[in-house]
Structures are given as structure tokens and as C-alpha cells.
Amino acid sequence: MAALPPYASSAQIAWHYGFRTICALIFLFLMLPIMVIVPLSFNAQNFFTFTREMLALDPDGYSLKHYNDFFTNSDWQGALGNSLRIAPMATLLSTGLGTLAAIGLSQQHVPFKGAIMAILISPMIVPLIISAAGMYFFYSRIGLQGTYWGVVLAHAALGTPFVIITVTATLVGFDRSLVRAAASLGANPVTTFVKVQMPLILPGVISGGLFAFITSFDEVVVVLFVGSAGQKTLPWQMFTGLREQISPTILAVATVLIAISILLLSTLELLRRRSERLRGMSPG
Amino acid sequence: MSNAQASDAGVISADGVPLKVSLARALRRQKIRALMLIAPLLIFVVISFIAPIADMLFRSVENSIVPDTLPKTVVALQEWDPASNEAPGEAIYAAMHADLVIAAEQKIHTRVGQRLNYEAPGVSSLFRKTGRRVDRMEPGNYKEQFLAIDKDWGNVEIWRTIHRFSGNYTSGYFLSAADAELTPDGIELVPENERIYLTLFVRTLVLSFTITLTCALLGYPIAFLLSNLPMRTSNMLLILVLLPFWTSLLVRTSSWIVLLQQQGVINDLLVSIGILDDQNRLELMYNQIGTIIAMTHILLPFMILPLYSVMKTISPSYVRAAKSLGANDWTAFWKIYFPNSIPGIGAGAILVFILSIGYYITPELVGGTSGIFISNRIAYHISSSLNWGLAAALGVILLALILVFYWLYDKIVGIDNVSLG
Numbered sequence: 247m248a249a250l251p252p253y254a255s256s257a258q259i260a261w262h263y264g265f266r267t268i269c270a271l272i273f274l275f276l277m278l279p280i281m282v283i284v285p286l287s288f289n290a291q292n293f294f295t296f297t298r299e300m301l302a303l304d305p306d307g308y309s310l311k312h313y314n315d316f317f318t319n320s321d322w323q324g325a326l327g328n329s330l331r332i333a334p335m336a337t338l339l340s341t342g343l344g345t346l347a348a349i350g351l352s353q354q355h356v357p358f359k360g361a362i363m364a365i366l367i368s369p370m371i372v373p374l375i376i377s378a379a380g381m382y383f384f385y386s387r388i389g390l391q392g393t394y395w396g397v398v399l400a401h402a403a404l405g406t407p408f409v410i411i412t413v414t415a416t417l418v419g420f421d422r423s424l425v426r427a428a429a430s431l432g433a434n435p436v437t438t439f440v441k442v443q444m445p446l447i448l449p450g451v452i453s454g455g456l457f458a459f460i461t462s463f464d465e466v467v468v469v470l471f472v473g474s475a476g477q478k479t480l481p482w483q484m485f486t487g488l489r490e491q492i493s494p495t496i497l498a499v500a501t502v503l504i505a506i507s508i509l510l511l512s513t514l515e516l517l518r519r520r521s522e523r524l525r526g527m528s529p530g
Numbered sequence: 531m532s533n534a535q536a537s538d539a540g541v542i543s544a545d546g547v548p549l550k551v552s553l554a555r556a557l558r559r560q561k562i563r564a565l566m567l568i569a570p571l572l573i574f575v576v577i578s579f580i581a582p583i584a585d586m587l588f589r590s591v592e593n594s595i596v597p598d599t600l601p602k603t604v605v606a607l608q609e610w611d612p613a614s615n616e617a618p619g620e621a622i623y624a625a626m627h628a629d630l631v632i633a634a635e636q637k638i639h640t641r642v643g644q645r646l647n648y649e650a651p652g653v654s655s656l657f658r659k660t661g662r663r664v665d666r667m668e669p670g671n672y673k674e675q676f677l678a679i680d681k682d683w684g685n686v687e688i689w690r691t692i693h694r695f696s697g698n699y700t701s702g703y704f705l706s707a708a709d710a711e712l713t714p715d716g717i718e719l720v721p722e723n724e725r726i727y728l729t730l731f732v733r734t735l736v737l738s739f740t741i742t743l744t745c746a747l748l749g750y751p752i753a754f755l756l757s758n759l760p761m762r763t764s765n766m767l768l769i770l771v772l773l774p775f776w777t778s779l780l781v782r783t784s785s786w787i788v789l790l791q792q793q794g795v796i797n798d799l800l801v802s803i804g805i806l807d808d809q810n811r812l813e814l815m816y817n818q819i820g821t822i823i824a825m826t827h828i829l830l831p832f833m834i835l836p837l838y839s840v841m842k843t844i845s846p847s848y849v850r851a852a853k854s855l856g857a858n859d860w861t862a863f864w865k866i867y868f869p870n871s872i873p874g875i876g877a878g879a880i881l882v883f884i885l886s887i888g889y890y891i892t893p894e895l896v897g898g899t900s901g902i903f904i905s906n907r908i909a910y911h912i913s914s915s916l917n918w919g920l921a922a923a924l925g926v927i928l929l930a931l932i933l934v935f936y937w938l939y940d941k942i943v944g945i946d947n948v949s950l951g
Contacts, residue, residue: 269755272748273770279785282795294788295798343571350567355560362568369579371936373888375905376925379912380582383589403578406571464778467890484780488895500781507776
């Protein structure tokens with residue numbers, strides 16, 4: 247796909263540009279939702295399309311009123327608060343337990359490794375609607391349905407596979423002789439872990455944690471069933487908003503969420519580069 | 531003497547224990563340490579995730595509500611021959627009376643009525659009506675009094691239903707989930723125009739297949755472009771794939787609603803250019819088209835990323851060699867490059883297909899009635915119709931379907947190769 251050679255035939259030239267046009271259109275398809283929703287969230291009207299003033303780039307066509315609504319409306323603020331109460335707790339649980347398990351799994355001799363791995367990864371494989379149905383049935387039996395901890399447990403379970411996958415991937419490049427060196431110099435296992443192993447695998451742990459956070463922060467199916475009105479999260483509020491009466495405030499919320507995902511994506515990319523540097527690989 | 535001992539026990543380590551034993555002990559200690567590290571998460575996942583799934587499996591066959599609520603009737607019905615065309619005798623009505631008095635006191639007679647109503651419509655109201663009057667019945671002559679409340683109590687079909695569903699376990703939910711019913715002559719499919727679940731399963735599979743196909747068609751050129759551009763440019767373009775991938779599902783779905791609705795951006799654009807008449811705006815949403823467009827967009831990165839990682843490993847010298855041997859551009863691509871990229875298509879296609887079968891949110895919001903999946907029906911039975919047993923049975927079938935495809939994925943790609951972009 248390098249530049250066209252000087253001897254290219256006219257058919258080759260046509261294909262070269264034709265192919266790039268097709269690709270550009272597909273990229274447009276990929277980015278279209280984001281490109282449309284961000285400017286529309288600044289609409290001064292309660293419409294879901296571009297008004298004449300917006301197209302003319304008239305400042306009167308734009309306003310922050312939907313953002314204002316998002317930050318003052320008690321429904322939206324309550325939902326945001328719930329999301330911020332549930333996601334960090336779920337992340338903490340899944341990252342803590344997941345990191346320990348990943349370290350255990352990357353030991354040389356692990357009995358029943360395949361079966362254990364299958365169980366730990368299963369929350370990622372099973373479709374959300376089935377997890378949600380099962381959790382709804384089981385959590386109502388044990389009295390967790392409709393409680394804060396019920397939602398946190400459910401989200402933590404959904405987030406663990408991501409932590410396991412990212413941390414195990416980081417541990418593949420981990421040099422075991424470092425642990426042995428620390429031990430031979432008299433460090434006990436806890437000191438070795440905190441001072442030697444943890445700093446090296448930290449990028450993997452943080453990206454696993456970010457994955458777990460975004461899983462919980464974006465999740466709507468399970469919380470719809472396991473939660474009750476008291477645990478209404480931001481995605482849930484968006485879901486009801488979209489199903490019942492779509493209000494333009496959703497566009498503002500969507501833009502805020504897009505900003506958050508850009509932030510997360512860049513953090514992950516930085517962490518990936520750092521981790522590769524630490525492992526002596528050149529950044530890709 | 532000592533020589534003989536040494537050769538018996540093999541090599542002895544410094545502390546006098548045979549080396550074999552101390553190695554085995556060290557290995558055991560390592561294994562236990564690994565398991566101790568894994569145990570907390572394993573227990574956590576088993577309780578918070580595996581137990582719920584097991585509970586769902588159990589609920590899909592559980593039927594204890596009938597024998598628990600109507601214990602005497604169930605025993606008495608053993609004597610009755612369901613093949614006979616006569617309603618049961620006085621003894622069974624007496625047992626039913628005794629059961630219903632207790633059930634009505636605890637107000638659980640409506641629940642068993644509701645349960646049996648799934649199998650024979652009308653039972654729910656029959657039980658509710660009878661439950662109100664059952665404690666006012668005179669002793670003796672129960673059959674007459676039951677028939678006085680509702681002549682349906684003389685209906686043999688009702689008694690057959692109670693007889694058929696009197697066990698602790700039932701295959702009834704699974705049969706309903708497959709649009710079949712248990713008749714005295716064995717298992718039969720319900721009439722063709724009432725087969726909702728088979729229709730939904732087929733639609734789910736057909737739509738998922740269509741979505742997989744469009745994802746492959748749109749994903750292949752992008753992955754090809756990305757893997758053939760210089761690293762710096764392709765990394766920049768990769769952001770255009772990863773950003774939608776990382777954007778919240780609901781954000782993307784709401785954006786598609788904004789784009790596709792009748793007064794939405796796409797229709798407005800087409801009308802203002804003059805391609806469309808204002809009266810004939812396209813119906814792009816609340817039907818299958820809406821589901822296909824929105825889900826193709828949502829799942830496209832899952833196709834591009836595995837394809838890209840496979841295409842990166844195809845050496846450009848293969849194509850160059852083909853061309854130097856006289857192949858033209860198309861032959862070199864079709865005979866050399868494409869076969870090498872098939873593992874990527876397989877990985878991406880199975881991934882997209884599996885994810886798409888289980889989707890709930892997007893079909894629910896943009897699918898209308900013709901574009902919904904089996905998941906939407908499961909959700910409906912849990913939260914609206916409250917037929918949990920049927921929801922569980924549908925869920926188990928869907929899960930089995932997905933596990934088959936995962937098994938295929940594992941065979942073809944290997945589950946360890948799941949990459950997160």
C-alpha cells in the first residue's frame with residue numbers, strides 16, 4: 247500500500263484511489279455517531295437535528311443548556327452519584343482479587359489450570375442477559391437483589407476476566423529471577439511482592455482496573471435486573487430516557503461519556519507503552 | 531550398609547531426606563501456594579456468578595410449586611387415569627378442597643393457578659375464583675360444589691394438566707421454549723402460526739449472521755489498509771477504530787437513534803438535498819434495518835482487531851513472490867493474500883456472531899417489534915410476564931447455543947488468544 251509506482255497502469259491508479267475512498271467511507275461510518283452527537287449536544291433548541299442556525303455557525307444556535315440540565319437535574323445527578331458509588335467499589339474488588347489470582351495462575355505448577363481459567367473467564371463469555379437472569383433469580387433467593395452490594399458483586403464478577411487477562415499478559419514478560427534475587431537477599435515473600443513484583447506489573451494492573459471500571463460504569467443489563475430504583479446508574483437512566491421519552495439532555499450526557507472514554511483510552515495507551523518499555527520492548 | 535541404603539532411596543539431600551521426597555514436597559508446596567492465591571477469586575466467582583447460572587439451570591426444570599401447594603391432590607390423582615374421558619371422582623375433589631383451604635389461607639393458591647395457566651390458559655382465574663369461596667363449602671359432595679363454582683372443574687383437560695404437571699420437575703418450560711407441548715399422544719409442535727420462540731431463535735440467528743457478514747465486508751478493507759500502511763499512519767487510523775470501541779454502548783445506540791429516526795439527521799439530510807420527498811421519509815429504525823445498522827457499527831471493531839492482528843503477520847514477500855512469478859494484482863491477492871487472512875476472518879466472525887446472538891440493549895431500543903432478539907423475550911418473561919421458568923429455559927437454550935460456538939472458537943482460534951485491542 248505504498249505510494250503508487252510511476253509505471254502503474256490506469257486501472258491500478260483507479261483501484262488505488264477507489265480503495266482509499268471505500269476505506270474513508272467505512273471510517274466515516276465508524277466515526278459518524280460520535281461526530282454527530284457531540285455538536286448536537288450544544289444545540290440551543292430541543293431538536294435532535296442540526297438547526298439552520300447551527301449550520302450557519304451562528305453562536306445563537308449553540309448553547310450549554312443541555313449540560314446545565316445534566317448538572318442540575320436531580321435524576322441525572324442521582325444516577326451519576328450511583329454510578330460513581332458502584333463502579334469504584336466493583337473495580338476495587340475485581341482488581342484486588344483478580345491480580346492475586348493472575349499471579350497464582352502464572353506460577354509454574356498450577357493444578358486444574360484449564361478448568362480454573364474457564365470458570366474465571368466465564369463472566370465474559372456468557373451473554374449479559376443470561377448473567378442478568380441468573381443473578382436476578384439467585385440474588386433474590388439470598389436477599390441481595392435490589393441492594394447496593396448485590397450490584398457491586400455482580401459488576402465485580404463481570405469485571406474480573408478483564409483483570410485476569412491483562413495482568414496475566416503482563417506477567418508473561420516478567421523475569422522470575424528478580425523474585426529469586428530478592429528472596430536470596432533476604433526479603434520475605436510480602437516484601438518481594440510489594441517492592442519488586444508489584445511495581446513491574448503495575449501498568450497491567452492499572453489497565454485491568456480501567457477495563458473493570460469501564461465495564462461497571464457502562465453496564466446496563468445486569469443493573470436493570472439486579473438493582474432497584476435506589477441503584478439507578480447513569481446508563482440505566484439513559485436507557486429509560488431512550489425508551490420512554492428521549493430528552494436532549496441525553497446528548498449532553500453522551501458527550502461527557504465520550505470525553506471520559508477518550509481519557510481512558512489515552513491512559514491505557516500510555517500504560518501500554520510504559521509496560522512495553524519496562525519489559526525492554528520497543529514501543530509499537 | 532550405607533551404600534545399600536542410598537541406592538534404595540535414591541539420592542539423599544543435605545538434610546538427610548531423599549531428594550525425590552523433598553522435591554515432591556517442594557512441588558506440593560508450590561501448588562498449594564498457587565491455589566491459595568487463586569482461591570479467593572475462585573470462591574468469589576463461584577458464588578456471585580456460577581451459582582446464579584446453576585440456579586437458572588435448576589429453575590428451568592423446577593416445578594415444586596404444584597406438589598408443594600396441592601400435596602393431597604397430587605397423591606390422589608395417581609389413582610386417576612388421564613386417558614379416560616371422565617372427570618375424576620369425589621375423592622380427588624375432596625383432596626383438592628383440603629389443599630385449597632390451606633393454600634387460600636396462605637394466599638398461595640393464585641401462584642399455583644398462575645403456574646398452571648402457562649400450560650392451560652384459564653386455570654389462573656379458575657383457581658382465584660375457587661380460592662375465594664373454598665372455605666365456605668359444606669363438608670361432603672365436593673364435586674357438585676366445585677362444579678357449582680365453575681363448570682370448568684368438570685373439564686377433563688384441566689385435570690389432565692394438573693396430573694401432567696404434578697411432578698417435582700418438568701420438561702414443560704423447555705417444551706414451551708421450543709414451541710412444543712406435551713399432549714396425551716406425546717410431544718407435538720404447536721400450530722405453525724403460534725410458534726413465537728422458534729421464529730425468534732431463527733430470526734436471532736439470521737440477523738446475527740447478516741450482522742457478521744456486513745462486519746466482515748466492512749472490516750476486511752479497513753484491516754487490509756491498516757496492516758499495509760506504515761506503522762505511524764496505521765496507529766493514527768487505529769484510533770478511529772478504537773474510539774468507537776471504547777465509547778459507551780448506550781452513547782452509540784442513542785447516537786444511532788438520533789441519526790436514523792424519521793425526523794433524524796440522515797432523513798433530514800436526504801430531504802434537504804432533494805433525494806427524498808418530505809412525505810416519504812425512510813423508515814430506518816424500529817425494524818430489522820435499524821438493528822443491523824446499529825449492531826454492525828457496535829461490533830465492527832471486534833471484526834477489525836483480530837483481522838488486523840492476523841494480517842500484520844502476513845509477510846509482504848509472499849505477494850511480491852507471486853507477482854514476480856507473473857501473477858497480476860488480483861490473482862496475487864486472491865490466491866496468496868486472502869487464504870492467509872482466513873484465520874483472522876474466522877476469529878472475527880465467530881466473535882461477532884457470538885456477541886451478537888446474546889445482544890439485548892440495542893435491539894430493544896432500535897429494533898421495534900420485528901428487529902428484536904431472543905434476549906428481549908427472556909427479559910420480557912423476567913420483568914413483565916413473570917414466567918421465570920420459561921425465561922430460564924430460553925436462557926439455557928441460548929447459553930447452550932453460545933457454548934457450542936465458543937467451543938468452535940476455541941478449536942479454531944484458542945481462547946487464550948482473546949486480545950483486548
